Amino acid sequence: MTAGRQKNRLLIALDYLPLIAIAAIFVLPLLFMVFSSLKPDGQLLRDATSLRAFLPVGDLSFDNYAAAFSRxxxxxxxxxxxxxxxxxxxxxxxxxxxxxxxxxxxxxxxxxxxxxxxxxxxxxxxxxxxxxxxxxxxxxxxxxxxxxxxxxxxxxxxxxxxxxxxxxxxxxxxxxxxxxxxxxxxxxxxxxxxxxxxxxxxxxxxxxxxxxxxxxxxxxxxxxxxxxxxxxxxxxxxxxxxxxxxxxxxxxxxxxxxxxxxxxxxxxxxxxxxxxxxxxxxxxxxxxxxxx
The missing domain is CATH 1.10.3720.10 (MetI-like)
Structure with missing residues (x-):
């Protein structure tokens, strides 16, 4: 019974993998946009070449928002x-x-x-x-x-x-x-x-x-x-x-x-x-x- 349940869970997980991949295609650019808006330009350009671009890491602040409103x-x-x-x-x-x-x-x-x-x-x-x-x-x-x-x-x-x-x-x-x-x-x-x-x-x-x-x-x-x-x-x-x-x-x-x-x-x-x-x-x- 346990082996059967594990097999069913594995099949369900495999069914969801394409959906997760499609969701990631749409979500990752949004994450990049939001987290990049919180980073200074130098860090933004450095992080753009790695997975750090999609993570809220580094020197984060709302300075870009204040500058954008003033511009x-x-x-x-x-x-x-x-x-x-x-x-x-x-x-x-x-x-x-x-x-x-x-x-x-x-x-x-x-x-x-x-x-x-x-x-x-x-x-x-x-x-x-x-x-x-x-x-x-x-x-x-x-x-x-x-x-x-x-x-x-x-x-x-x-x-x-x-x-x-x-x-x-x-x-x-x-x-x-x-x-x-x-x-x-x-x-x-x-x-x-x-x-x-x-x-x-x-x-x-x-x-x-x-x-x-x-x-x-x-x-x-x-x-x-x-x-x-x-x-x-x-x-x-x-x-x-x-x-x-x-x-x-x-x-x-x-x-x-x-x-x-x-x-x-x-x-x-x-x-x-x-x-x-x-x-x-x-x-x-x-x-x-x-x-x-």
């Missing part, structure tokens, strides 16, 4: 990214889910053509429309606290509104809504529910997995990959996000310890966002596995 307005960059990303994700989930609901549950002329056009936008590189979009937003009106203004440049709205709806997010909702039981929709219609009530009380409460998946994908795009567009439409540090702020450190020949400190700081919102959506994210993976 650039990091708090402003992070705040701008959080505001822009959170607002965009929230609005994108609302408008994309409404669009997906209309494509799946409502019958209207030209529905398939419009959906095909939306899907076709996925193959168009953003660089091809960046300049026309820039010229367009530079001449659009906006009513704010100071009255009517022309041009959206150097603001949060110019970084949010053009990214509210996108083909991928709409496609995710359409595909998920198609798999929902039609009996639920028919029962709600028989009970006298309007389409708005069906959307809010029947469809969306069942859409946790796709909401989490769409939110995570949108968050990653808006927070960690938005560089070209904010660089074009913002001229001051007041509205620039973290990816544009990163160029400050490279232009000023910043020590690597401060760069690692900045990267660690801008990674915190990503970790917080993931932890908040972890339950829905796991549910979406499980749901996908069951359907497959």
């Amino acid at each position: 650039a307005p990091i708090a402003t960059f992070v705040f701008n990214s959080v505001i822009v990303t959170a607002t965009t994700v929230f609005l994108a989930l609302i408008f994309s889910s409404l669009a997906g609901f209309a494509f799946v549950f409502l019958n209207w002329r030209g529905r398939d053509v419009v959906f095909s056009v939306i899907l076709a936008t996925l193959i168009i590189p953003f660089e091809t429309i960046a300049v026309p979009l820039l010229l367009e937003v530079n001449n659009l009106p906006w009513i704010g606290a100071d009255g009517l203004q022309w041009g959206w440049l150097n603001s949060w709205r110019v970084q949010i509104i053009p990214w509210i709806a996108d083909g991928l997010t709409i496609f995710l909702f359409v595909q998920y809504f198609k798999d929902l039981p039609e009996d639920l929709i028919e029962a709600a219609r028989i009970d006298g529910a309007s389409w708005v009530q069906i959307y809010a009380r029947v469809v969306m409460p069942l859409s946790g997995p796709v909401i989490a998946t769409a939110a995570i994908l949108k968050f990653l795009v808006m927070y960690s990959q938005q560089y070209l567009w904010p660089l074009l439409v913002t001229q001051s540090e007041t509205y620039r996000p973290v990816m544009v702020g990163l160029q400050y450190f490279f232009q000023l020949q910043t020590p690597w310890g401060e760069v690692m400190a900045y990267l660690t700081l801008i990674s915190v919102p990503v970790l917080v966002f993931y932890l908040l959506l972890q339950r829905f994210f796991i549910a979406s993976i499980a749901s996908t596995g069951i359907k497959g």
